[in-house]
Structure formats: C-alpha cells, structure tokens
Amino acid sequence: MSTHPGTxxxxxxxxxxxxxxxxxGNALAARVIETMGFEAVYLSGAGLTNNFYGMPDLGFVSLNDIASHTAAIRDAVALPLIVDADTGFGNALNVRHTVRTLERAGANAIQIEDQVMPKKCGHFAGKAVINQAEMVSKIKAAVDARVSGDFLIIARTDARAIHGLDAALDRARAFAEAGADVTFVEAPTSVDELRRIASDLPCPQIVNVVIGGKTPALPAAEFAEMGFGMVLYANAALQGAVRGMTNALAELQRRGELPEDPDLVATFAERQALVQKTAFDALDARYAVQAAKG
Structure with a gap:
C-alpha cells in the first residue's frame, strides 16, 4: 500500500x-490527535472559527485563514488531512481557486457544502441551500482543479434540514455523479435515517457526530456496521479543551495557585514533548555557529 496520505x-x-x-482547530490539536494514534485529522471550520476568532461558526473564516492553518497542520503532522472548506468561498471559479490553494497548502481532501454563503454550522437552525445544479457545477470545478487524483473531493449537503431526507439523498447522488469521491448528508436525526444514508448512496459516506447536536451519537462500531466510511468528531477535542481550561482556571481562581496536577494540566515536560522541543534543540546544536577563538 502506498504511504502517500491521500492514497x-x-x-x-x-x-x-x-x-x-x-x-x-489548530496545529497543536492536530499534534495531539496524531500522538494519540488516530489515522487521520480533520481541520474543522467551526473549530478554527472558535479557536482563532472566539466567534460562532457563521461563515467568518476566509480562504486565507484556512490555507494558513492547513499549512501549519501539514507541517506538524504526517496524517491524512481533510480540510473543511465551507462553501468553497463563492461560485465554481472560486471553488477552483480554493482547491488549488488548499492542495498546495497540504490538504489531502476538502469538504465543500451546498449552503448559501455565508454558511452556518450544520447543526444550527436557519440554514439555506443553493440549487442543486449550482452545487453540481462547483463539484465539477473542484474535480477539474485538483492536481493529484488522490486529492479527494467531499461534497456535503445540508438539504436534510430544509427539504427532507429524500431530497438530501437525491442531491448526494447527483454530487457523486458529478465526481465527488465522498458524500456527506449533514444532520440526520434518527438511526433509520443514518441507515438509509449508508446503504442507499453509491460512494463512501461521512457521519458527523456533534456532541449535543442533532445526529444520534452511536458507538463507532455501529456506524461501521452500517457501512459509513468516516465517523467524524469535528470538535470533540475543542470541547474537551474548553472544559480542561475552565477546570484548571477555576482551580487557580479558587486557590490562588495551581500545582502540577496531572488531572488538571499537562506537565511542562509533556507540553515540550508535544511541540517536539528536543528535536528543535538538536537542530539548534547542529546549526550553531562556533565562536571564533581569539
């Protein structure tokens, strides 16, 4: 098997x-994910928006934001990298530019969705979708723009919340026919809907488990039994980090000090290991300029 991450x-x-x-939502989180032994990582648009701007997932990030974080994550980890590219930032020509930019930055797959721009989190109310023909044209542009055949195009539809599951399935089929490698019906609300998505569509499917969201949070083994290609926990690390920060800072606030308690904070040594301090020390020594002798 090839070791190229896209393959x-x-x-x-x-x-x-x-x-x-x-x-x-950033390169440090990606490093944690790789260290834990996961097989791929997903750059979450919601996670990036929350981390980078402290704002909700309402279409505030730009292509430049996503490209810079893609490059940082690519430099930090060797895992296959899937990047949430929201709506592709415009029409088919904008999608072409988005694909070329993010492939150069180091993505192995991008996800584009059929929401009206500016988009909203898939588990928020009040979403709207563009017409199917327009999204098909965007997918065709994405397929034509990629350089590597193993740069995957993931096409997401948010039509379930607006037009119902049958319409969402029809869109996903059309997206696959247009060349999408993977399709993604966002925010199904029952186990029966999940089974239909996994069984009725021709290409691999993604299920997005949002903690506190609309989709049933089943064990990964059950999703595998249904036949899903990917079980995505787009912001589990972020939500865990927020809880960790509040717990540690509440203890600091209560006590006026914070001991090195591994139940509250990573140790100094763990933090330096995560950012590969030893490797940078070795590079520093390798390239150090020797002081001239008088």
Missing amino acids: LLRTFLNERRGLLVPGA
Whole structure:
C-alpha cells in the first residue's frame, strides 16, 4: 500500500469501516490527535472559527485563514488531512481557486457544502441551500482543479434540514455523479435515517457526530456496521479543551495557585514533548555557529 496520505485516506474510506476522525482547530490539536494514534485529522471550520476568532461558526473564516492553518497542520503532522472548506468561498471559479490553494497548502481532501454563503454550522437552525445544479457545477470545478487524483473531493449537503431526507439523498447522488469521491448528508436525526444514508448512496459516506447536536451519537462500531466510511468528531477535542481550561482556571481562581496536577494540566515536560522541543534543540546544536577563538 502506498504511504502517500491521500492514497491512504482513499483506501481507508473505501473500506467503509467507520474510520474515526477527530477534528482540530489548530496545529497543536492536530499534534495531539496524531500522538494519540488516530489515522487521520480533520481541520474543522467551526473549530478554527472558535479557536482563532472566539466567534460562532457563521461563515467568518476566509480562504486565507484556512490555507494558513492547513499549512501549519501539514507541517506538524504526517496524517491524512481533510480540510473543511465551507462553501468553497463563492461560485465554481472560486471553488477552483480554493482547491488549488488548499492542495498546495497540504490538504489531502476538502469538504465543500451546498449552503448559501455565508454558511452556518450544520447543526444550527436557519440554514439555506443553493440549487442543486449550482452545487453540481462547483463539484465539477473542484474535480477539474485538483492536481493529484488522490486529492479527494467531499461534497456535503445540508438539504436534510430544509427539504427532507429524500431530497438530501437525491442531491448526494447527483454530487457523486458529478465526481465527488465522498458524500456527506449533514444532520440526520434518527438511526433509520443514518441507515438509509449508508446503504442507499453509491460512494463512501461521512457521519458527523456533534456532541449535543442533532445526529444520534452511536458507538463507532455501529456506524461501521452500517457501512459509513468516516465517523467524524469535528470538535470533540475543542470541547474537551474548553472544559480542561475552565477546570484548571477555576482551580487557580479558587486557590490562588495551581500545582502540577496531572488531572488538571499537562506537565511542562509533556507540553515540550508535544511541540517536539528536543528535536528543535538538536537542530539548534547542529546549526550553531562556533565562536571564533581569539
């Protein structure tokens, strides 16, 4: 098997074994995900918006924001990298530019969705979608723009919340016919709907488990049994980090000090290991300029 991350990702998804993929909002989170032994990482648009701007997922990030974080994550980890590219930032020509930009930045797959721009989190109310023909044209542009055949195009539809499941399935089929490698019906609300998505559509499918969201949070093994290609926890790391920060800072506030308690904070040594301080020390020593002798 090729070790190219895009080829690996295609293989993993085609196995339809419910590949468990956490999301990252920055390179440090991606490093944690890789260290924990996961097989791929997802750059979450919601996670990036929350982390970078402290704002909700309402279409505030730009292509430049996503490209810079894609490049940082690519430099930090070797895992297959899936990037949430929201709506592709405009029409088919904008999608073409988005694909070329993010492929150069190091993505192995991008996800584009059929929401009206500016988009909203898939589990928020008040979403709207563009017409199917327009989204099909965007997918065709994405397919034509990629350089590598193993740069995957993931096409998401948010039509379930607006037009119902049958309409969402029809869109997903059309997206696959237009060349999408993977389709993603966002925010199904029952186990029966999940089973239909996994069984009725021709290409690998993604299920997005949002903690506190609309989709049933089943064990990954059940999603694998249904035949999903990927089980996405786009913001589990972010929500865990927020809870960790509040717990540690509440203890600091209560006590006026914070001991090195591994139940509250990572140790100094763990933090330095995560950012590969030893490797940078070795590089520093390698390139150090020797002081001239008088």
